[in-house]
Amino acid sequence: MNQRINITLKLFAQYREGNFKVEQRVCKSGTTPQDIIDELGITKHLPLGILMVNAKHENEKYVLQEGDTLSLFPKVGGG
Amino acid sequence: MADMIYRVNMATMSFKIEDVPADWMGLGGRGLTSVIVASEVDPECHPLGPNNKMVFAPGLLSGTSAANSGRNSLGAKSPLTGGIKESNVGGTLAGIMAKLGVKALIIEGIPEDDSTFYHIHVSKNHVKIEAVPNLVGKDNYFVLDAMEKKYNKKVAVMTIARPGEMKMLVSNISVRDPKGKLRSYGRGGLGAVMGSKKIKCITIDAENYKEVTYANSDKFKEASKIFTKSLKDNPISGEGMPAFGTNVLVNIINEAGALPSRNFRTGNSENAEKICGETMAENIKARNGSTTHGCHAGCVIQCSQTYNDKDGNYLTSGFEYEMIWAFGANLGIDNLDTIAAIDALMDDLGLDAIEMGVCLGLAVDAGILKYGDGEEAFRLIKDEVPNGTPIGRILGAGTGYLGKLYGLVRVPVVKNQSIPAYEPRAIKGQGVTFVTTPMGADHTAGYAVGSNILNVGGTVDPLKKDGQIELSRNLQIASAAIDSTGMCLFIAFSAIDDPVCLPALIDMLNARFGTTLTGDDVTNLGKMILKTERAFNIKAGLTSADDRMPEFMKYETLPPHNVTWDFTNEEIDEFWNF
Ligand code: SF4
Numbered sequence: 001m002n003q004r005i006n007i008t009l010k011l012f013a014q015y016r017e018g019n020f021k022v023e024q025r026v027c028k029s030g031t032t033p034q035d036i037i038d039e040l041g042i043t044k045h046l047p048l049g050i051l052m053v054n055a056k057h058e059n060e061k062y063v064l065q066e067g068d069t070l071s072l073f074p075k076v077g078g079g
Numbered sequence: 080m081a082d083m084i085y086r087v088n089m090a091t092m093s094f095k096i097e098d099v100p101a102d103w104m105g106l107g108g109r110g111l112t113s114v115i116v117a118s119e120v121d122p123e124c125h126p127l128g129p130n131n132k133m134v135f136a137p138g139l140l141s142g143t144s145a146a147n148s149g150r151n152s153l154g155a156k157s158p159l160t161g162g163i164k165e166s167n168v169g170g171t172l173a174g175i176m177a178k179l180g181v182k183a184l185i186i187e188g189i190p191e192d193d194s195t196f197y198h199i200h201v202s203k204n205h206v207k208i209e210a211v212p213n214l215v216g217k218d219n220y221f222v223l224d225a226m227e228k229k230y231n232k233k234v235a236v237m238t239i240a241r242p243g244e245m246k247m248l249v250s251n252i253s254v255r256d257p258k259g260k261l262r263s264y265g266r267g268g269l270g271a272v273m274g275s276k277k278i279k280c281i282t283i284d285a286e287n288y289k290e291v292t293y294a295n296s297d298k299f300k301e302a303s304k305i306f307t308k309s310l311k312d313n314p315i316s317g318e319g320m321p322a323f324g325t326n327v328l329v330n331i332i333n334e335a336g337a338l339p340s341r342n343f344r345t346g347n348s349e350n351a352e353k354i355c356g357e358t359m360a361e362n363i364k365a366r367n368g369s370t371t372h373g374c375h376a377g378c379v380i381q382c383s384q385t386y387n388d389k390d391g392n393y394l395t396s397g398f399e400y401e402m403i404w405a406f407g408a409n410l411g412i413d414n415l416d417t418i419a420a421i422d423a424l425m426d427d428l429g430l431d432a433i434e435m436g437v438c439l440g441l442a443v444d445a446g447i448l449k450y451g452d453g454e455e456a457f458r459l460i461k462d463e464v465p466n467g468t469p470i471g472r473i474l475g476a477g478t479g480y481l482g483k484l485y486g487l488v489r490v491p492v493v494k495n496q497s498i499p500a501y502e503p504r505a506i507k508g509q510g511v512t513f514v515t516t517p518m519g520a521d522h523t524a525g526y527a528v529g530s531n532i533l534n535v536g537g538t539v540d541p542l543k544k545d546g547q548i549e550l551s552r553n554l555q556i557a558s559a560a561i562d563s564t565g566m567c568l569f570i571a572f573s574a575i576d577d578p579v580c581l582p583a584l585i586d587m588l589n590a591r592f593g594t595t596l597t598g599d600d601v602t603n604l605g606k607m608i609l610k611t612e613r614a615f616n617i618k619a620g621l622t623s624a625d626d627r628m629p630e631f632m633k634y635e636t637l638p639p640h641n642v643t644w645d646f647t648n649e650e651i652d653e654f655w656n657f
Contacts, residue, residue, distance in 0.1 A: 078325030
């Protein structure tokens with residue numbers, strides 16, 4: 001279980017402040033979006049709005065796979 | 080004094096002030112404009128002929144102290160769709176009309192002498208119509224300046240520019256906002272209807288009005304407080320929208336693979352990062368602009384902004400996602416400043432940003448300009464369209480006609496109105512709204528992007544058909560009702576997510592009018608409006624066959640999800656079973 005996977009991590013709107021827009025990461029296999037959210041601490045001030053993996057909505061417990069793109073947004077809207 | 084109906088006849092150059100008929104009494108905004116158009120306009124009339132009418136009506140709560148209540152509706156038969164149209168706008172108009180006691184302003188007929196254009200000035204118990212030869216051939220800001228000089232800085236102004244005078248289908252009607260900039264009755268070619276009646280501008284007196292009255296002002300204040308707090312506490316209307324404006328959507332919709340690009344060929348744009356709301360907010364900050372601006376007094380959300388150029392000089396405001404999408408993703412211009420300059424130009428010329436932008440996206444397929452060529456797009460809009468040159472006329476007729484003239488198949492319109500900013504194949508609930516709304520492809524008619532993408536009001540998988548018809552139906556019913564209150568649609572984020580918001584809105588209505596409306600009454604109002612509009616369209620010759628997506632979306636798969644528009648006709652027609 002100490003296999004590593006490569007993922008792309010993208011942050012949007014207020015989550016970018018003090019962080020980054022996009023980053024390539026190597027993580028342990030079995031990593032979930034929740035692990036990444038906890039590590040970044042981004043939801044302390046603004047709750048999670050939208051979580052997408054490879055352009056599809058997923059939840060925090062999804063198990064990330066090699067090559068996945070994870071996109072995180074606070075609650076935002078427009079129209 | 081009771082509210083009255085102001086009726087202006089351009090054929091006889093006269094006006095009448097009438098009592099409000101009993102069955103119009105409880106209506107405002109879209110509910111009132113659609114009911115009046117349906118009862119007074121022959122659905123088979125030529126939209127630019129003598130028998131079409133323009134009906135302006137403030138919302139039921141406009142003019143009150145309620146937050147975000149300053150939207151004004153305009154109804155008519157649309158020359159673009161051939162069906163009924165309601166378009167609504169912020170600016171100072173709704174509040175001023177309501178305080179003057181104008182329940183609706185109805186304009187009918189066409190002047191015999193069509194050698195000039197006219198200015199209509201509405202004041203308490205009076206309407207003045209005068210020829211304004213000196214304004215003919217001028218554009219919006221010129222007219223705005225002239226009216227501010229003639230009256231004062233507060234006067235409400237509605238105006239058309241040269242494209243409206245020429246009755247182009249991409250023309251809109253512009254309305255003055257509190258800062259002296261412009262907002263618009265954007266869609267459906269309503270500028271052409273105003274042009275057909277030879278009306279250059281309409282002003283509403285802002286000096287001699289009375290404040291609106293309340294049946295129970297204490298109750299109103301109480302409900303209004305709850306309502307305002309709900310909007311401010313909501314993470315979307317309270318934080319996201321003021322910080323990034325509606326343009327925050329570029330990245331989200333792009334990430335979801337649903338940002339129509341290259342005339343609806345893919346759901347991703349390589350330009351997203353350059354044109355997104357985050358980049359826009361950075362530019363605004365660095366250039367001393369402002370991310371917050373309300374399109375009318377009393378807006379507590381302030382999704383609008385002031386966008387400056389590199390030297391810190393004002394470039395544009397009201398810089399919306401749909402505009403930026405049309406020129407940035409669909410037409411491929413990768414520079415926000417260029418898009419902002421086009422936005423400002425189109426404000427002055429009174430052009431519908433969506434219709435014009437989608438039309439230019441299609442013009443790339445027609446070989447008229449190259450993908451991403453912002454300079455040429457600017458030139459076409461500045462030099463060809465408003466001068467009515469042959470190519471200007473062609474582009475000024477909108478996407479549907481351009482497609483026909485050039486023999487194109489991939490023409491993204493429903494009921495001849497351009498599809499905005501959300502790829503229907505990849506946000507299927509929004510697609511249902513585009514095909515079923517009586518308005519032609521219009522995103523505000525039932526914003527399914529909320530539950531399909533934004534996780535607002537539940538979650539419905541955007542790539543599946545399940546639940547989409549019902550979702551769109553419920554949203555369209557709610558939107559028709561909200562459009563009648565004068566509320567900006569962005570209250571919906573709070574109305575859907577916060578259980579105190581909608582009851583507070585209904586309490587405000589009851590406290591204003593002394594009524595005992597319930598949630599069910601509001602839903603029934605929404606249903607009545609939709610059915611009235613649909614009935615008008617059927618008499619006008621629009622059938623179920625017009626509730627359809629352009630065929631290419633049924634056989635062409637859209638990357639990255641490789642999806643098609645796969646609803647059957649029977650599934651779509653189910654929409655109207657209510
Ligand atoms: S939220 Fe935006 S559209 Fe709505 S009233 Fe405020 S500025 Fe106007």
